[in-house]
Amino acid sequence: MLQVQPIAVQESCNNPKQWTKHTKVLEEPVTRQDVETAVRQAFGPSMKLISYHMRTFSEEKLGFLGSHRKLVVTVQQGNSLERDMHTFFVKSVPYDNEEQTIVIEESRAFYKEAGFYEQIVPELLKSIDDSSWLAQCLASKSDVLIFEDLKSKGFELRSKLLDLASMKSAMSSFAKLHAASILTERRLGKPLDEIFDPELLCECLFLKTSKFYDWIVTGIDVLVAIAQKIGLDPTGIPRICHKIFDIISTSKKYVPAVCDLVQLMYINTRRQFRDEHEIDLLRHYHEVLCETLRSKDSGLELPSLSDLLQEYEEFRIVGIVTTSLYSPLNLAEGKLCADLTKDSDGFAKILRGDRIDLVMSIMQDDPLYSDILKEIVVEMVQKSK
Numbered sequence: 001m002l003q004v005q006p007i008a009v010q011e012s013c014n015n016p017k018q019w020t021k022h023t024k025v026l027e028e029p030v031t032r033q034d035v036e037t038a039v040r041q042a043f044g045p046s047m048k049l050i051s052y053h054m055r056t057f058s059e060e061k062l063g064f065l066g067s068h069r070k071l072v073v074t075v076q077q078g079n080s081l082e083r084d085m086h087t088f089f090v091k092s093v094p095y096d097n098e099e100q101t102i103v104i105e106e107s108r109a110f111y112k113e114a115g116f117y118e119q120i121v122p123e124l125l126k127s128i129d130d131s132s133w134l135a136q137c138l139a140s141k142s143d144v145l146i147f148e149d150l151k152s153k154g155f156e157l158r159s160k161l162l163d164l165a166s167m168k169s170a171m172s173s174f175a176k177l178h179a180a181s182i183l184t185e186r187r188l189g190k191p192l193d194e195i196f197d198p199e200l201l202c203e204c205l206f207l208k209t210s211k212f213y214d215w216i217v218t219g220i221d222v223l224v225a226i227a228q229k230i231g232l233d234p235t236g237i238p239r240i241c242h243k244i245f246d247i248i249s250t251s252k253k254y255v256p257a258v259c260d261l262v263q264l265m266y267i268n269t270r271r272q273f274r275d276e277h278e279i280d281l282l283r284h285y286h287e288v289l290c291e292t293l294r295s296k297d298s299g300l301e302l303p304s305l306s307d308l309l310q311e312y313e314e315f316r317i318v319g320i321v322t323t324s325l326y327s328p329l330n331l332a333e334g335k336l337c338a339d340l341t342k343d344s345d346g347f348a349k350i351l352r353g354d355r356i357d358l359v360m361s362i363m364q365d366d367p368l369y370s371d372i373l374k375e376i377v378v379e380m381v382q383k384s385k
């Protein structure tokens with residue numbers, strides 16, 4: 001098996017934390033001190049913060065593990081009379097949505113993301129001296145992360161299905177992440193979970209003890225209903241979906257890095273695209289990975305392309321299951337998702353409630369959405385045989 005180890009390791013959490021109801025509601029997720037920290041990090045110590053305000057980042061639902069806003073700052077350089085306006089991206093715990101907050105805190109999402117940027121990233125960058133593969137985090141605390149605004153640097157939100165150029169770029173980023181983790185472990189002489197707090201690397205979503213498990217169970221019901229609707233035998237769907245738990249529970253250390261790749265490939269592309277470009281994209285990933293490793297450590301044994309392709313095929317099931325569970329909501333219209341999860345009751349219904357009628361209704365109204373979900377279920381049924 002190709003031993004390329006990702007940062008996003010998947011291990012069991014033996015003692016998932018229990019969370020109680022929240023009474024804290026944070027009107028503004030950042031303080032002036034937080035913003036000043038971000039400004040200094042972005043522009044240097046001589047940049048003065050004059051004023052700041054928050055505004056909505058998007059009317060669409062951008063994710064389920066945080067609230068997303070835009071931070072607008074007015075700054076002044078030293079004694080200059082000129083003032084400039086800049087924007088940052090803020091991700092925070094949505095305390096006004098109790099159910100969402102419970103899921104976020106149970107998964108330790110903010111603790112892990114803040115720990116990744118505060119502790120792990122500095123070591124990774126010492127290993128490859130290349131930060132092009134990740135967004136810069138400018139300030140962090142237990143419930144807020146402030147990032148550079150990639151939109152201001154010419155990036156844009158892509159459609160939910162990526163084109164070849166975007167996929168190639170994403171593959172390059174994963175290759176640098178994986179290379180950096182390999183080089184860091186080699187440089188420090190220890191595995192990452194012995195260097196950093198193991199909880200930073202602990203899987204807490206795909207566990208039967210997690211609240212997220214309710215969402216998986218109801219998601220399987222949706223897949224079974226779609227299979228029945230198009231005349232397929234759904235009996236293998238629950239078994240193949242639960243295989244992802246077996247993969248996690250039997251992994252002694254890291255789930256192989258190809259799990260990142262199959263999830264990227266399946267969540268963001270359609271079957272015809274994969275048939276046409278999958279091998280070339282994996283070859284591109286391998287080239288960037290080996291080039292990065294070779295440039296920093298000429299004595300390191302490089303993974304072979306044949307091993308990578310073999311391992312990718314072995315773990316293809318991870319991509320199939322992940323996209324099957326994610327896509328019914330991920331591909332839904334963003335404003336609809338935002339409306340459905342705008343309060344705690346709505347989020348709880350999406351998390352644990354029966355979503356079959358919702359998905360069937362969207363399929364009836366949106367032919368492209370319907371075609372993609374049918375395609376996904378067909379491949380899952382074929383794989384289950």
